[in-house]
Amino acid sequence: MDEADILEAAERWTLDGHAVALATVVKTWGSAPRPAGSHIAVRADGLFEGSVSGGCVEGEIIEAARETIRDGKVRYLRFGVSDEKAWSAGLACGGRIEIFVEPIV
Amino acid sequence: MKRSTLHAVCDAGRAGRGIVRAVDIASGEERLIDIASGNSQLERAAADAARIDRSAVADADGRTWFLDVCNPPLDLAIIGAVHIAQILARIAHLAGYGVRVIDPRGAFASPDRFPDVSLSLQWPDEAFAKEPLGSRSALVALAHDPKLDDPALAAALRTTCFYIGALGSKKTHAARLARLGAHGFGDKELIRIHGPIGLAIGARSPAEIAISILAEMTMKLRADDVWERSIVRATANTGFTPRS
Known part of the structure; x- marks a missing residue:
């Protein structure tokens, strides 16, 4: 499952009539598990493909992606150890990541 | 988007x-x-x-x-539709490679043995004339037959492909290098061929050998400098990961 497979899953879902959002790792610092350019595609019903971390922030990203599907707005999310929200999401690896979330329109 | x-x-x-x-x-x-x-x-x-x-x-x-x-998928060309190739084709596909297996022997390169893999029944030089190796290509020679492996290795050495590996013992590999040397390849070119193929993880079964080959390809692709390689080598030998 490489990045092309994830984008193709998003394409297939849109062709099937699903609302889809895409989250992309834009920047990383330190020992972030997935590099910039890693994607996760999310459907309105919560089904997803891909990853943006080692699993630590996926839950929150999927929620943000579903919000983006609902309101049509792009989001820019930052996770890191100094960030309280991220701490709760558990980016325990000590890295920092920034993630761009956008609807497929 | x-x-x-x-x-x-x-x-x-x-x-x-x-x-x-x-x-x-x-x-x-x-x-x-x-x-x-x-x-x-x-x-x-x-x-x-x-x-x-x-x-x-x-x-x-x-x-x-x-x-x-x-970017388009990485390209893995395997010479020799042998047992290791059956497993390497599957795990390399999972790692994001477009895999093609080249072997003119129909009994080996059979779709029953290689479901969902692009099979070429041509000789390696014919196959590469049609679909050349590029900078995102890896060439793995597993046929263990100089008639098949040698022309493929020679073709690969003339390209910028990022990995070239050949199955065989140190003795087999030395003989292979001597043959390719006689065809005009110098030491600087021949050192690009990884042989015996794969990271030294003590692999025995075909699946373990396939893993060691994919690991070596990954090292060449992602960690191709001396320091990084020594870390990876140390990791491979000790199981200790210094940078996690």
Whole structure:
């Protein structure tokens, strides 16, 4: 499952009539598990493909992606150890990541 | 992202073409950039990002862009439709490679043995004349037959492919290098061939050997400098990961 497979899953879902959002790792610092350019595609019903971390922030990203599907707005999310929200999401690896979330329109 | 952009990116991937999607993070505006162009600052930055296979943020033309690199899959050409090839084809596919197995012997290169793998019944030099190796290609010679392996290795040495490996003992490999040397290849070229193939992880079964080969290909692709390689080697030998 490489990045092309994830984008193709998003394409297939849109062709099937699903609302889809895409989250992309834009920047990383330190020992972030997935590099910039890693994607996760999310459907309105919560089904997803891909990853943006080692699993630590996926839950929150999927929620943000579903919000983006609902309101049509792009989001820019930052996770890191100094960030309280991220701490709760558990980016325990000590890295920092920034993630761009956008609807497929 | 517009649906039309998503289709264009997927189409480029299916056609084996690299493309970069530039996104202005502030506004969400996006542009698709053909990496063969290179007129503007943004296009040149995109071409650079595609070349090193790294998506990244770049300042260009007075704006901040995220360059989402969508390169075509890596290419793995396996010579010899043997037992190790059956497993290597499967795990390399999982690691993101487009895999082709080349073996003119129909009993070996049978679709029953290689479901969902691109099979070529041609001789290696014919197959590479049709679909050449490039800088995103790896060549793995497993036939253990100089008639098949040697022409493939010679063809690979004339390209910029990132990995060349050949199955065989140290003795077999020395004889192979002597044969290729007699065909005019010098030491500087021959050192590109990894032989005996694979990282030294004590692999025994075909599956373990396939893992050691994919691990060595990955090292060559992602950690190709002396320091990185020594860390990877140490990790491979001790199981200790110093950088996690």
